[in-house]
Amino acid sequence: MDASTAFAPPVKPPSGGGRNLHRFANPGRFLRLSGRVLPFVALPGLVLTLAGLVWGLLFAPADWQQGDAVRIMYVHVPAAWLASAGYAALAACSLSSLVWRHPLADLAALEIGPVGAGATALCLATGSLWGKPMWGAWWVWDARLTSVLVLFFLYLGHIALTRAFDDPARGARAGAILALVGAVDLPIIKFSVDWWNTLHQPATITLTGAPTMYLGMLWPLFLSALGMTLGFVAIVLARTRAAVMERRLRTLLATRARQEAGQEAGQEAGQEAGGIA
Amino acid sequence: MTHLTYIIAAYGVFAVIAVWFSATSWTRMTHARKRLAAIDPRASR
Incomplete structure (x- = not known):
């Protein structure tokens, strides 16, 4: 049995744009490639995160208004960015699974879910810890906070739904539909501070304008955001590698069990035939 | 502070x-790799 056929039913590569995606659909190729890439993602992720957080915690200046509480930003903002980016990746995998039947997209979506939920929980927890000294409340039903809470529930719903079926393919399909529908929450999160009057501050860093933040604060924020993003990718890669190997194990064990059952049935049939003769 | x-x-x-x-x-990941290597020698390649 070829390594690539031990994982899942063969999938006919689509024509057009999906063909390039399917070049990396072979689980054996994915394991080889991800094994090479993983150290180059995990190690810089660790170093950059530590550098950004130590810089932000010990060397970046305090805010003239918020004091040292602003240092929570170096954890909170990257977590918020990862919560949204993780869900966008989850939705992209779901789309790839539904449209192109990419064999690894389901597994990747399954593994992104818990990590994204962790990032969202971190965002909510650190936001609450920042909100208490600044706003005087652990929680307010502000549009930004509420839409992120909805995102957290969407992650939890995806985790529960994908694991609720006996047939993993049906669970993945239901989860993919939920992920795509839930993607509508992402622009709501992004623009909530513009569309509604919120206690949460508007965006400080935008793609179109210059950042309205002191560079001594921007650099550690940039480092911790980049480091945490690489860390997120490394964790998802490691989990997806584990999931691919576990699926291969299940397939191999099931194949072996079928072969053994077939041999036993053949031996019994032979004995019965011998007894009759 | x-x-x-x-x-x-x-x-x-x-x-x-x-x-x-x-x-x-x-x-x-390491557990899955070890289990796979135990039943499929090609996995360690």
Whole structure:
């Protein structure tokens, strides 16, 4: 049995744009490639995160208004960015699974879910810890906070739904539909501070304008955001590698069990035939 | 440093979540690799 056929039913590569995606659909190729890439993602992720957080915690200046509480930003903002980016990746995998039947997209979506939920929980927890000294409340039903809470529930719903079926393919399909529908929450999160009057501050860093933040604060924020993003990718890669190997194990064990059952049935049939003769 | 308790709590929550996800991912991956290598020698290639 070829390594690539031990994982899942063969999938006919689509024509057009999906063909390039399917070049990396072979689980054996994915394991080889991800094994090479993983150290180059995990190690810089660790170093950059530590550098950004130590810089932000010990060397970046305090805010003239918020004091040292602003240092929570170096954890909170990257977590918020990862919560949204993780869900966008989850939705992209779901789309790839539904449209192109990419064999690894389901597994990747399954593994992104818990990590994204962790990032969202971190965002909510650190936001609450920042909100208490600044706003005087652990929680307010502000549009930004509420839409992120909805995102957290969407992650939890995806985790529960994908694991609720006996047939993993049906669970993945239901989860993919939920992920795509839930993607509508992402622009709501992004623009909530513009569309509604919120206690949460508007965006400080935008793609179109210059950042309205002191560079001594921007650099550690940039480092911790980049480091945490690489860390997120490394964790998802490691989990997806584990999931691919576990699926291969299940397939191999099931194949072996079928072969053994077939041999036993053949031996019994032979004995019965011998007894009759 | 002002608001030290909140800052320590925020960084502590981050450390717990990051370490937990890293450790479980790494353990799961190495465990799966060992189990696979035990039944399929090609997996170690």
